[in-house]
């Protein structure tokens with residue numbers, strides 16, 4: 022069997038990857054979007070990177086307020102994730118449509134989504150325009166998660182049901198741990 026050409030959709034080789042809900046706050050509106058191009062960058066200082074399309078309303082709000090929250094949804098929020106990822110806050114009140122609850126953050130003004138199982142509060146450090154996207158680097162000021170969904174600091178995958186985005190409307194839930202054989 023040979024190798025097949027994947028250049029047109031090269032990024033698909035890097036999926037499935039966790040999908041998060043990014044919350045941003047404007048002067049009169051709070052908005053959320055689904056994002057699977059999200060990565061830790063460094064531990065010291067604690068930083069993350071999120072990649073947002075140039076036309077996204079969330080990008081506009083983040084660059085205005087210079088802060089955002091990253092919220093980790095579980096399986097029960099799948100339809101809310103789909104709304105956050107297919108409609109724009111420019112046209113609709115997504116928080117209302119998603120039927121989620123906003124809760125004040127600990128360190129920043131932008132709220133978190135209470136129903137999510139993990140939360141990172143971030144302040145914008147820098148951003149880079151690359152192609153049709155903007156890479157926003159955020160310093161993590163606070164991070165916390167539902168105690169009952171963690172096991173020794175990692176997600177307990179049987180309980181957390183973390184959503185990974187494969188592509189299109191297909192998601193994957195990791196539920197099996199594999200172990201290295203030790204001598």
Ligand SMILES: Cc1cc2nc3c(=O)[nH]c(=O)nc-3n(C[C@H](O)[C@H](O)[C@H](O)COP(=O)(O)O)c2cc1C
Pocket residue numbers: 040052053054055056057058059072073074076077078079080102103105106107108109110111186
């Ligand atoms: C599972 C999933 C993951 C997504 N990941 C990203 C992403 O990483 N970056 C991005 O710009 N858009 C991503 N999108 C698309 C945005 O969420 C979508 O364009 C959204 O309507 C933007 O909303 P806004 O205009 O309110 O910011 C994703 C959509 C889905 C369904």
